[in-house]
Amino acid sequence: MSNPELTNALPRSWDPSEHEAALYQHWVDAGYFTADATSDKPGYSVVLPPPNVTGSLHMGHALDHTLMDTLTRRKRMQGFEVLWLPGMDHAGIATQTIVEKQLAAEGTSREELGREAFIERVWKWKAESGGTIQGQMRRLGDGVDWSRDRFTMDEGLSRAVQTIFKKLFDDGLIYRAERLVNWSPAQQTAISDIEVKYEDVEGELVSFRYGSLDDAQPHIVVATTRMETMLGDTAIAVHPDDERYRDLIGTELEHPFLDRKIPVIADGYVDPEFGSGAVKITPAHDPNDFAIGQRHGLPMITIMDEVATVTGTGTQFDGLDRFEARVAVREALAEQGRIVKEVRPYLHSVGHSERAGEPIEPRLSMQWWVDVSSLAKSAGDAVRGGDTVIHPTSQEPRWFAWVDDMHDWTISRQLWWGHRIPIWYGPDGEVECFGPDETAPAGWEQDPDVLDTWFSSGLWPFSTMGWPDKTAELDKFYPTSVLVTGYDILFFWVARMMMFGTYVGRLDDGGFGGRVAKVPFADVFLHGLVRDEHGRKMSKSKGNGIDPLDWVERFGADALRFTLARGANPGSDISVGESHAQSSRNFATKLFNATKFALMNGARVGELPDRAELTVPDRWILGRLDEVLADVDSGFESYEFSKACEALYHFAWDEVCDWYLELSKAQVADGGTRAEMTALVLGTVLDKLLRALSPVMPFVTEVLWTTLTGAESAVIAEWPAPSGVQPDSTAAQRIEDLQKLITEVRRFRSDQGLKPGQRVTATVDGLPEAGLAELRGQLDSLARLEPAEAGFAATATVEVRLSSGTATVAIDTSGTVDVEAERKRAAKDLAAAEKELAGTSGKLGNQQFLSKAPDAVVEKIKSRRDLAQAEVERLKSKLEGLGA
Incomplete structure (x- = not known):
């Protein structure tokens, strides 16, 4: 009772490279991923965390995208109107750096081009070279709505940025102030906390002496790894209860190189047990010192320019790079006899610019800031009140620790590529913020800085759907259903989206055309990092990174996706190696061979007879199918992808292939009614199994399912549900005994x-x-x-x-x-x-x-x-x- 027509419709063996590209293009052309905002179906929406326009797909992206695609494909099969909205971030620093390097190679610079010509050059680069990752997303099988692809510098998103900036400014939540920032001398701009990576560096801890060289006269010994900053010292701090320095508190000591005296102050921040119990205070070049300087009203003297060259001190060190000055100051102090301990190696953590790779310089700078106090409180309250649920809940304490103690956010960047700050300065000192539908008076000049990239990406869930205008997309798909991202950026991107989303939701008009939308997403699913098979973090320096596109080439997209999804649980890291990808490829091959075998034995989809008429193996496998589908639903609903994938894998391999297919051979060999019923059971099991696997392994299941059923596509098929029939415990026990x-x-x-x-x-x-x-x-x-x-x-x-x-x-x-x-x-x-x-x-x-x-x-x-x-x-x- 074989069906040669169906069997011959399948290739002789499964080669992903022969099918994946054509299948994906067919899905896109058929409009399966295009969301209909006017549909009567319930809405389900996910926005893609926008990758940098300069970026390419790495394993972290591959995990992110696999999980989002799995969720959205399943919801589409469950009857939801699904929007998975793609897009890219303009990546201010990274993109400007790339184009500036190109200009340097051509013997010119952005300054020579001028601002407008430089921006045109960046847009040209974006059109020609940006967006590599989009092609890679197609290779992975991402079911995104390409018709709604967005870019953070799009006209619509720029309008959203200007609108919310003005609202925040008018509410007094954006202000300008001189404060300490992370400064990149190479890029000559402030950078955000997330763009600072801390590395252990072998430095030198130098102890030197302020005050008299006579031990009997007033003096204090301090130690530092950044000797050049002593040129900006404006105090020496000791603990108020430290008896050694009680008589010196309130006195002043001579600075070795400058014509000014340094006061000795008392502050509880100082640890009397560490070193000499005294610390030098440089408020303009150290965040802790800045806080002390604010408490004590100390002068804040900047001693370096934008490229970290010592300047304005009036000493012989002016004009030296900060690292040259470090050595020169130490040598000059040694000549005075002020070095009291030999220089010794000292391992300490130093912040580096993620883009430039250089040590960042804490620097006092005039910048634009967001007052986050009320915004952060709303973001915390949204989770406390259950409007947004974090998965796993074990991440909630970290969330509250962050938002409950958040510092004001510096949002200005000294770049040209990005959203220019909509502040204008009048000829008589006027300062005004103009929205997207307003024009500054003639003769006014716009602030030269641009906004931090995280400012525009913080609006992503609603700006991409047309806010501040009233749109069908906002009405249908906002708030979004779930945000899928790694726990490592919980505090940076997620917090900003929650702050802006809850702020807009509190506006007088509801923020969304009068409709209440308190939060930008109902769930936040935080997955872990992808590590190598030994549990080590992947990095270029270790040489253990894995190119996901290499795995797609060698094992197929289904194998990559199943490997990642099979290891994914809320908050847990994933360890993967080549053996895992080979196992997943073997699984795809096993599914292919099993379905082909079943088709050769007449497997078909049709109405099953009453279960009482079926054989023991038939009743057993149908009962197990129902139990597995229930486990799969439970796993996906709780974002336990590993649980769902493990259930499908072991059912398919251990029970369907290793046992039921073998047991069914004897029934098929009997012929007649028994063989006919077995063919229907085989078809039913494979039909539902392939549909359940489709969201994770869309390519191989598409070929097999459409061949088995003759239907249009598994992408738009109905999600398989348990039959509702009580599993036959007697049949299950007999099969267990037989096994x-x-x-x-x-x-x-x-x-x-x-x-x-x-x-x-x-x-x-x-x-x-x-x-x-x-x-x-x-x-x-x-x-x-x-x-x-x-x-x-x-x-x-x-x-x-x-x-x-x-x-x-x-x-x-x-x-x-x-x-x-x-x-x-x-x-x-x-x-x-x-x-x-x-x-x-x-x-x-x-x-x-x-x-x-x-x-x-x-x-x-x-x-x-x-x-x-x-x-x-x-x-x-x-x-x-x-x-x-």
Whole structure:
């Protein structure tokens, strides 16, 4: 009852490279991923965390995209109107750096081009070279709505940026102030906290002396790793309870190089137990010192310019780079006799610019800031009140620790590429903010700075849907359903979106055309990092990074996706290696071969008869299918992708392929009604299994499912639900007993040296008592047994205790095994096992060895002994069966 037409519709074998690109383009062309904002279906929406326009797909992206695609594909199958909105971030610093390097190679610069020409050049670069990652997303199978692809510098998004800036400014939540920032001398701009990476650096800790060189006269010893900053010192701080310095508090000490005195102040921040118990205070070049300077009203003297060259000190150090000045200051202090300890190496953590790779310089600078106090409180309250749920909830304390103690956010950048700050300065000192529909008076000048990239990406969930205008997309798809991202950017991007989303939701007009939308997303699903197979973080320096596109080329997109989804749980890191991708590729091949086999045996989709009419294996596999589908639903709903994928993998491989397909062969061979019912059960199981796997492995399942069913596409098929029929516990128990019996017979055959396909004559007793009488055909088929005829004489028996009695299989191996040769081989193996057992037991009985050997070594010896003991017992039993 094979169906050659369907079987021949499949290729001979599964080669992903021959199908994936064409399948994806068909899905896009068919409009499967295009959302209809006017649909009557319930809305489900996800916005893609916008990758940098300069970026390419890495494993973190691949994980992000796989999980989002899985969620949105499943919801589409469940009957939701799904919007997965893609886009890219303009990546101010990274993009400007790339274009400036191009200009330098051409012998020019942005300054020579001028601002407008430079911006045109960046747009030209974006059109020609930006967006590599979009092509890679297609290779991965991302079901995004390309018709709504957005860019943070689009006209619509720029309008949203100007609108919210003005609202915040008018509400007094944006202000200008001179404060300490992370400064990049190479890029000559302030940078955000997330763009600072901390690295351990081998520096020098230098102790030097303020005040008199006479020990009997007032003096204090301080230590620093940044000797050049002492040129900006405006105080020396000690703890108020430190008796050593009580008499010096309130006095002043001479600065070694400058014509000013340094006051000694008392502050509880100082640790009297660390070093000398005294610290130098440079408010304009250190964040802790800045806070102390504010508390004590200290002068804040900037001693470096935008490129970190010492300037304005009036000393011989002016004009030196900060690192040159570090050495020069130390040498000059040594000449004065002020170095009180030899310079010694000192490992300390130093912030570096992620883009330029240089140490950042804390620098006092006039910048634009957001007052985050009320915004951060709203972001915290949204989670406390349950409007937004963080998965896993174990991340909530980190969230509250961040938003409850957030510092004001510096949003201005000294760049040209980005959203220019909509502040204008009049000829008489006027300062005004103009919105997108307003024009500054003639003669006014716009602020030269641009906004931090995180400002525009913080509006992403609603700016991409047309805010501040009233749009069908906002009405249908906002708030978004879930944000999927790594826990490592919880505090930077997620917090900003929550602050802006809750702020807009509180505006008088509801922010969204009068409709209340308190938060930008209902759920925040935080996944972990992708690590290598040894659990190490991937990095270029370690050489352990994996290019996801390389895996797509070698193993197929389905294999990459299933590998990542199978390891993903809320908040947990994922360790992957090539062996995992190979396993997933093998799984795709297994699905292909199993479906092809089923089609060859007549598998088809149709209405099933009443389950009472089905065989035990049929009732069992349908019951297991329902249980697995329930587990899969539970896993996906709770963002436990690993749970859902593991359930599908083991059901498909261990139960459908390894057992049911084999059990069904005997039923198909019977022909007639029984074969027809088996074909329908096979078709039903594969239909639902392939649909359940489709969101994670869309390509191979598409080819198999459409061939099996003749339907248009699994992408728009109905999500498979449990049948609602109570699983047949009797059938399940009988299959469990049958599996146990077959497994024990197979083990015996292996021990006897029988070839896997070699059939042996046997009698079986106890099947009716165990309820397995009707499964004798399956037992004979899978255990390779031939029914005995008259005069049968068994050479060995296998007794297996089942749930309802004992089954006894009597086997005649005479004539099928060279008993003498097998006996000799078993005896040789037994001697080797006994030697291993004696050796390991001897070591474990040696107290001197046990007292010196590491625990891991002892445990390994114990494992070897236990394995040897089991092998000795097995081989002795085998020899007894051979008549030794």
